[in-house]
Amino acid sequence: MEQTSWIVAGLSAGLFEGSVMPVKTPGKDLAVWRQRSGQANAVEDRCPHRGMRFSMGFVRGDQLACRYHGWEFDGAGVCKNIPAHPTLQPPKTICAKTFVCQEVNGFIVVNVGDDGAAMPAEYSELEGENMVPVRSVYLDASISTVRDWLMQAVFPTFAAGQDGTGTPVTYIYGNLNDNLVRISAQVGATTEELILALQALDDDRTGVHVQVSDMGSKEEMPAVQRHVARWLADLRLRLESNDQSQINKLKISA
Amino acid sequence: MAKTTDAFALNEWLVIGRLEDATHDKPRVTRLLGQDIRAERTADGAIGVWETDLAGNKGRALPVQERYGHIFVTLGDTPRDLLEMPEFEEEGRRLVTIGYVRVKTSPLRVVENFLDLGHFPYVHTNYLGAEPQTEVANYKAEIREDVDEVWATDCSFFQQKAAKSATDGQQSEYEYRVTSPFITVLYKTCPIKPGAWDLVGLFVQPLDEDLCEAHSFVLPFDEENTDVELRHFQQTIFLQDRPILENQLPALLPLTPGTEMPARADATSMTYRRWLKKKNITFGVQKDAASTNSRAA
Amino acid sequence: MIKLYDYPASGNCYKIRLFLNILGVAYETVPVDFYPGLEHRNADFKAINPLGQLPVLDDDGFVIRDAQAILAYLASKYDAAGTWFDRDDPVALGKTMMWLAFADQITATSSAARLHDVLGFDLDVDAARKGAHAAFRILDDHLIEQEFVGEYWLAGDRASIADIACFPYVALAPDGGINLGNYHGIRRWLARIKRMPDFVEMPGIFLEFDEPMAAE
Ligand SMILES: N[C@@H](CCC(=O)N[C@@H](CS)C(=O)NCC(=O)O)C(=O)O
Ligand code: FES
Ligand SMILES: [Fe+2]
Numbered sequence: 001m002e003q004t005s006w007i008v009a010g011l012s013a014g015l016f017e018g019s020v021m022p023v024k025t026p027g028k029d030l031a032v033w034r035q036r037s038g039q040a041n042a043v044e045d046r047c048p049h050r051g052m053r054f055s056m057g058f059v060r061g062d063q064l065a066c067r068y069h070g071w072e073f074d075g076a077g078v079c080k081n082i083p084a085h086p087t088l089q090p091p092k093t094i095c096a097k098t099f100v101c102q103e104v105n106g107f108i109v110v111n112v113g114d115d116g117a118a119m120p121a122e123y124s125e126l127e128g129e130n131m132v133p134v135r136s137v138y139l140d141a142s143i144s145t146v147r148d149w150l151m152q153a154v155f156p157t158f159a160a161g162q163d164g165t166g167t168p169v170t171y172i173y174g175n176l177n178d179n180l181v182r183i184s185a186q187v188g189a190t191t192e193e194l195i196l197a198l199q200a201l202d203d204d205r206t207g208v209h210v211q212v213s214d215m216g217s218k219e220e221m222p223a224v225q226r227h228v229a230r231w232l233a234d235l236r237l238r239l240e241s242n243d244q245s246q247i248n249k250l251k252i253s254a
Numbered sequence: 255m256a257k258t259t260d261a262f263a264l265n266e267w268l269v270i271g272r273l274e275d276a277t278h279d280k281p282r283v284t285r286l287l288g289q290d291i292r293a294e295r296t297a298d299g300a301i302g303v304w305e306t307d308l309a310g311n312k313g314r315a316l317p318v319q320e321r322y323g324h325i326f327v328t329l330g331d332t333p334r335d336l337l338e339m340p341e342f343e344e345e346g347r348r349l350v351t352i353g354y355v356r357v358k359t360s361p362l363r364v365v366e367n368f369l370d371l372g373h374f375p376y377v378h379t380n381y382l383g384a385e386p387q388t389e390v391a392n393y394k395a396e397i398r399e400d401v402d403e404v405w406a407t408d409c410s411f412f413q414q415k416a417a418k419s420a421t422d423g424q425q426s427e428y429e430y431r432v433t434s435p436f437i438t439v440l441y442k443t444c445p446i447k448p449g450a451w452d453l454v455g456l457f458v459q460p461l462d463e464d465l466c467e468a469h470s471f472v473l474p475f476d477e478e479n480t481d482v483e484l485r486h487f488q489q490t491i492f493l494q495d496r497p498i499l500e501n502q503l504p505a506l507l508p509l510t511p512g513t514e515m516p517a518r519a520d521a522t523s524m525t526y527r528r529w530l531k532k533k534n535i536t537f538g539v540q541k542d543a544a545s546t547n548s549r550a551a
Numbered sequence: 552m553i554k555l556y557d558y559p560a561s562g563n564c565y566k567i568r569l570f571l572n573i574l575g576v577a578y579e580t581v582p583v584d585f586y587p588g589l590e591h592r593n594a595d596f597k598a599i600n601p602l603g604q605l606p607v608l609d610d611d612g613f614v615i616r617d618a619q620a621i622l623a624y625l626a627s628k629y630d631a632a633g634t635w636f637d638r639d640d641p642v643a644l645g646k647t648m649m650w651l652a653f654a655d656q657i658t659a660t661s662s663a664a665r666l667h668d669v670l671g672f673d674l675d676v677d678a679a680r681k682g683a684h685a686a687f688r689i690l691d692d693h694l695i696e697q698e699f700v701g702e703y704w705l706a707g708d709r710a711s712i713a714d715i716a717c718f719p720y721v722a723l724a725p726d727g728g729i730n731l732g733n734y735h736g737i738r739r740w741l742a743r744i745k746r747m748p749d750f751v752e753m754p755g756i757f758l759e760f761d762e763p764m765a766a767e
Pocket of ligand 3: 367491
């Protein structure tokens with residue numbers, strides 16, 4: 001698998017219109033924000049004026065405003081307004097460093113490199129799948145450890161929990177790329193699927209952004225989301241316990 | 255960190271607390287420029303300050319001045335004079351010490367923030383400024399070579415609540431005076447006494463390059479408010495600044511041109527940075543331009 | 552008139568100011584020199600609150616301490632519509648009480664870390680931060696589950712005094728060196744609270760400025 005400078009920064013559903021959130025990546029901190037009109041953007045988490053973190057700022061219409069002196073920047077990072085000099089057209093040289101940011105099927109995907117590389121196909125291939133966002137969880141382990149983990153994790157399906165008949169479950173694991181894991185659990189004729197996007201914060205912390213296949217009615221999905229969220233919380237607790245017997249209960253091979 | 259080797263910083267008179275912070279039974283145990291120190295009131299009633307080792311044992315005794323309600327010490331042998339503030343002798347003024355706020359950033363960033371008018375509407379909203387009156391009118395900033403100080407004059411800003419005693423908004427006039435990389439005072443229009451200037455002072459105690467305690471005082475003409483009310487107003491302002499100061503990247507002040515982009519409103523900050531450069535100060539200054547986007551987690 | 556013994560930088564005093572503002576109830580403050588004067592520890596103040604803690608509320612001679620108790624009292628007396636503290640539905644009451652009690656856990660951890668980091672109080676800051684993270688994880692997990700069912704507040708589908716009680720020392724956690732960056736449920740909940748009508752800020756908590764500046 002090719003090393004890529006594209007990362008998954010979070011779930012689309014987690015970022016309101018008109019809000020900004022901090023995103024940590026190895027070596028650089030980002031502020032990811034959503035314009036009122038819906039477009040998500042990523043910018044280095046540092047205002048060019050006096051170094052203030054943009055993630056503490058606020059969104060105004062389609063511009064990101066810095067908390068310190070209110071300078072406003074558009075999605076391309078160009079400074080549009082310097083409140084201390086209301087009549088001044090900000091010089092073009094004042095701009096914040098931005099990163100290409102796209103949304104594919106519920107994930108916010110950012111190219112943190114300066115390489116201009118195209119988005120790897122595995123992301124665009126997710127387009128069109130019927131997924132529902134669950135949540136992001138953060139684990140104190142390296143991305144490779146977390147990936148190894150997830151590639152053998154038992155996901156107790158919602159359906160199995162529902163009928164309680166102990167119908168055997170078949171698991172299929174897919175490593176779509178370094179950052180993307182797919183777990184398919186087949187119970188009889190139905191398949192429940194998770195897409196887990198892994199994001200390294202640094203060498204030993206990893207975020208996991210999770211979506212689940214949309215398999216039920218509108219009324220049913222909240223229960224499915226909660227089911228998956230509780231499984232993730234359980235997984236997190238077991239991994240943190242450092243207790244191998246607790247951890248082994250997660251594994252398919254155990 | 256160990257005691258700094260920055261000759262300029264070592265030879266400054268620096269604040270380490272209020273006079274009442276060091277008593278006989280409760281010494282003030284703190285740090286200055288990377289050196290652990292301990293201040294206590296001695297038998298003869300004066301305050302003594304000593305360098306201390308890791309175990310807390312007293313070492314060298316340091317020169318001390320008790321002035322302006324605070325304790326000042328120096329770690330150097332040839333200190334520059336501590337600033338003179340003749341206003342302390344003026345009739346009708348009252349000294350209120352505020353205490354300190356600890357901030358994880360360079361002491362130089364704290365001083366620079368104090369000199370900054372442009373942040374009032376965004377950080378001190380409805381206290382020192384508010385939209386839409388965000389304009390910073392031209393003012394004069396200079397290094398006064400004769401006294402070796404930085405001054406900014408003819409500053410003005412529209413304020414909703416310029417001081418504890420203000421009830422309506424007013425166009426406040428300001429002057430800033432920086433007498434040391436770590437000490438600055440401002441003069442601002444007194445809301446209740448026409449023609450008079452209130453004094454607000456900031457003494458920054460540099461513990462380490464990226465850790466400091468900001469001590470301050472006010473010396474106003476004010477008869478309406480209690481000391482506690484004045485304290486609370488000032489603490490409110492400092493606690494509004496603090497999250498800003500702890501979230502600037504890098505924590506150490508960059509003096510390399512191009513690292514940060516000032517506007518005309520930042521004339522005082524630019525002059526202050528130029529003055530620091532002339533002094534070859536390295537304490538609290540960013541060393542390597544590559545480390546811009548980082549800060550200890 | 553209601554008198555609030557107050558310190559502007561206290562998150563526990565702030566929750567009372569915030570709620571009084573939301574209720575539109577007039578009050579006056581008695582400023583207490585919490586820092587650097589430590590006035591709350593002196594005998595005069597202990598005559599008002601033997602615990603030596605802020606806030607204390609005096610409503611026409613009825614003196615009550617403890618922020619959560621004060622919120623419950625104010626809601627019962629001044630919230631005519633009864634939306635902030637539902638005492639009729641046992642489940643709603645139970646949920647509200649559960650999160651009101653949780654607020655003290657947040658104070659014990661997050662507020663302690665802040666007192667250490669901001670004012671130099673001598674305490675075990677690592678333990679305080681660790682405890683705060685443990686509490687915030689519980690809070691975050693809960694808020695995320697609430698979102699699944701379209702209930703955006705701690706105790707149900709509308710804001711209650713439980714939200715007011717938990718809000719300040721969550722929002723102020725970064726003051727104590729506690730990073731909230733990975734708590735997305737908390738981040739969204741904080742933003743919702745800041746957008747409530749009649750929200751007021753305190754130092755360390757910033758207002759949201761949603762609307763673009765008026766065109767010149
Ligand atoms: N459970 C109390 C705790 C109040 C509290 O901790 N107050 C702080 C100020 S925010 C205080 O007065 N601390 C002094 C102390 O506990 O000694 C409440 O919620 O009111
Ligand atoms: S630091 Fe961002 S506007 Fe000044
Ligand atoms: Fe400020």
